[in-house]
Amino acid sequence: MASTKYKLLLLAVIGITVTSGTATxxxxxxxxxxxxxxxxxxxxxxxxxxxxxxxxxxxxxxxxxxxxxxxxxxxxxxxxxxxxxxxxxxxxxxxxxxxxxxxxxxxxxxxxxxxxxxxxxxxxxxxxxxxxxxxxxxxxxxxxxxxxxxxxxxxxxxxxxxTDDATFNVTDIDSNARVASTGTVAVSVENTGDSAARDAAVTLQSQNQDLAVSGGDATSRFVDEWEPGEVRTFNYRVSSAEAAEPESYGFELSVAFDNEDGLRTQSVGQSVAVTPDPEQQFSVVNSSSSVAVSNTGTYEVQLRNTGPLYL
The missing domain is CATH 2.60.40.10 (Immunoglobulins)
Incomplete structure (x- = not known):
């Protein structure tokens, strides 16, 4: 009887050992x-x-x-x-x-x-x-x-x-800039957001060397308060080098402003294309002079406006 109990106990121990080993x-x-x-x-x-x-x-x-x-x-x-x-x-x-x-x-x-x-x-x-x-x-x-x-x-x-902050979209561009001259680029911008912008700095930046803005790379205009849906027009002086071509040049317009929480915010920059008109040119048609050596007189030059503008 004792031997049987010993065998059962031994089997139980073996069973526990096997089960434990399997789990780990x-x-x-x-x-x-x-x-x-x-x-x-x-x-x-x-x-x-x-x-x-x-x-x-x-x-x-x-x-x-x-x-x-x-x-x-x-x-x-x-x-x-x-x-x-x-x-x-x-x-x-x-x-x-x-x-x-x-x-x-x-x-x-x-x-x-x-x-x-x-x-x-x-x-x-x-x-x-x-x-x-x-x-x-x-x-x-x-x-x-x-x-x-x-x-x-x-x-x-x-x-x-x-965000429901102010956002901006360029709605119109009007330019009289001309190759080898200085003109004005008028950019109309709408606040398309849900909130007003305050103390806004509207910056136009040139992306090339042939066209300058106010003599440099960029310049800004200021708006104290800009309501949703309101369109503002900003005039920038743009100078074109003689080497420029009458084709589209890239600019970027961006707006830095205070949102309704008073936090300074930078808008998404927008690409703006400005195309300077061809250079105004003249040709010499005729010239005549009645001026003697070591004397004064009149020297006449007749020019023809070859365009593109009638002056």
Whole structure:
């Protein structure tokens, strides 16, 4: 009888040992990737590079104390690709897909995306969608080395805030600038935003050396208060070099202003094209002189206006 009890006790101990060994012989886990956009504010009409931060914190269900490298293996995302879709946000995404390769648990990595915000975007908070696609090792047997591989696809909402600050759009350009001369460029600009702009500096900057603004690269005009929907016209003195051609030259117009919260804000720069008219030219038709050597007299020159303007 005692011998039977001993055998049963021994079997129970063996059973516990086997069960315990089985529980600790498997490493089980998965990546746990969070995505955030720190600078989430955009303006209508803006073209901007946004940077989405990815952090893999890893999720370890059953780990190994003997071989910690196996823990890292099951929490690592492999062959990771991310793609950004507009969702309900009024944006377009250029080159929306990125291949990141391996993302281990640990420090964040940053993924840039170039976006364009719709010109007529209404202010508000929207959700773009980031799609994550990766594979990972979900199970490793410490005893046999056997592995299970999984593939995951997840979609994460990325919050984008379209500001209700003042925004600006060039509505008209009128120029009498001329090659080898100085003229005026009148630029009409509308506040297309939902808020007023205060203490606004409206800057026109040349993007080339042949055309100068007020004798330099740039100059500004000032507006104390600029209401939504209001159109303002600004006159800039533009000088054209003799080497310039009567074709379009690029300028950039931007507005620095105080928003309704009193924060100094820089608008999205807009490209402005200015085309100087051809140089006014004259030709000599005839000349005559009755001036003797060492004397005074009259020297007549007859010129023809060859255009383009009638003077």
């Amino acid at each position: 012989a498997a490493v089980v886990g998965s990546p746990d990737i969070a995505a955030t956009l720190e600078d989430d504010t955009v303006a209508p009409g803006e073209q901007k590079t946004i940077e989405i931060s990815l952090v893999n914190s890893g999720e370890l269900d059953s780990g190994s104390t003997r071989n910690p490298a196996l823990n890292n293996e099951v929490t690592t995302a492999k062959g990771l690709t991310v793609s950004l879709g507009s969702g309900d946000a009024p944006i377009s995404v250029k080159n929306s897909k990125r291949s990141l390769g391996t993302l281990q648990a640990g420090p964040k990595t940053t993924v840039p995306f170039e976006i364009s915000v719709d010109e007529d975007a209404s202010s508000g908070t929207y959700d773009a969608q980031l799609r994550l696609n990766y594979k990972h090792t979900s199970y490793i047997s410490e005893g046999t080395g056997a592995r299970d591989e999984d593939r995951k696809t997840r979609t994460v909402d990325i919050e984008i805030d379209v």
